[in-house]
Amino acid sequence: MDILRNMKSIQTESRLLEGLLSQFTLQVGGIPGSRAELHQVEYTEVGHPFDAMLQVVVAGSxxxxxxxxxxxxxxKDAHDHVRRWQGYSSSAPEAGRPGGLVLAAQTISPGAREILVNNGIGYFAEGGSLCLPFQPIFIHIDKPSKPHATTGGREFNLFTEARLTVMQAMLRKRTTPYTVMDLASITGTSTATISKLMTQLELLEWVETEGSGPNKRRKLANPGAVLDAWVSEETARLPHRKERRFFLKGRKAADIPLIVADALASAEEPAATSFQFTGEAAAQIHAPFLTSWAVASMRVAPALVSRLLTELQAVEVDSGYNLLIIEEGLSALRLSEAHGNVPYASPEQTYVDLMCGNGRAPDAARFLREQELKF
Incomplete structure (x- = not known):
């Protein structure tokens, strides 16, 4: 079995190398006045840790x-490559030294790119980004990659229900470094899910780390970027989000949160952890901005919806509604904040929902970010 696994690994690496080198050769050859000839090199002796060699003429040089x-x-990988390259360059005979080292990869993070270039190493990222920081030329073609991580060749969604709860907790106390166990205790998310998420956040350079092993702690390095990415993800989900619209006769939107909380509190089974108000109603709690609004928005666990409607005697409508229900999983409702007996979404969740809203909701979101979030 080990032999088969090794053979598959070698075949995969070979296909990766072949694909990257083909793209790299085409990219270099596309530069005016340039051409590239590929020479596959298999170094076996110590001191030659390279996969291939290119003889190129770039801009006539x-x-x-x-x-x-x-x-x-x-x-971390970039620093390792820099050390190896410097060690090889200093020990290689003057006549045998290569003109430069280039790292070709499917993805190269912005921080890694900066480290490589600052140390005279070039890079090529799948998708077309190319930098050749060599004398007498300097070629830089930047094609930004999308802000997501990958795993096993597939896109890694940072904003699934379970992962989003963890991200919310880190945003809520963004200066606090957490261990995996800390986050599991706060969010109820499995340590395996959190560990995988932390690995991806490190790869994206969205967290700062301290310590190692089980005591390794992480905090968000750029919470603003995380929040903006969350808004983008939620906006993309809007057409697929499960929503229902209701009309409560004789009720103002501003009064509905207390009416709902009182109705459910009087029932036999407690429901405070199964719903939360968000949008304009929650913004009024976190950072008052609007004097009135037409719709109260709430996130509700699916199992509670029918009971809620019975208690409220609400009428489902297509338009003219004053209550919007967004069906949500229980884990996404764990970080509610109670004011009186009404559970509200966190300021971060409220901001995201407002940014996805209509009318003056985005204005209220920007005010909330300025006054409460401050990042």
Missing amino acids: PLKLFIEARTRVFP
């Missing part, structure tokens, strides 16, 4: 490039 192919490159 001949250059010999040695290539290392990797799946992903992040800051």
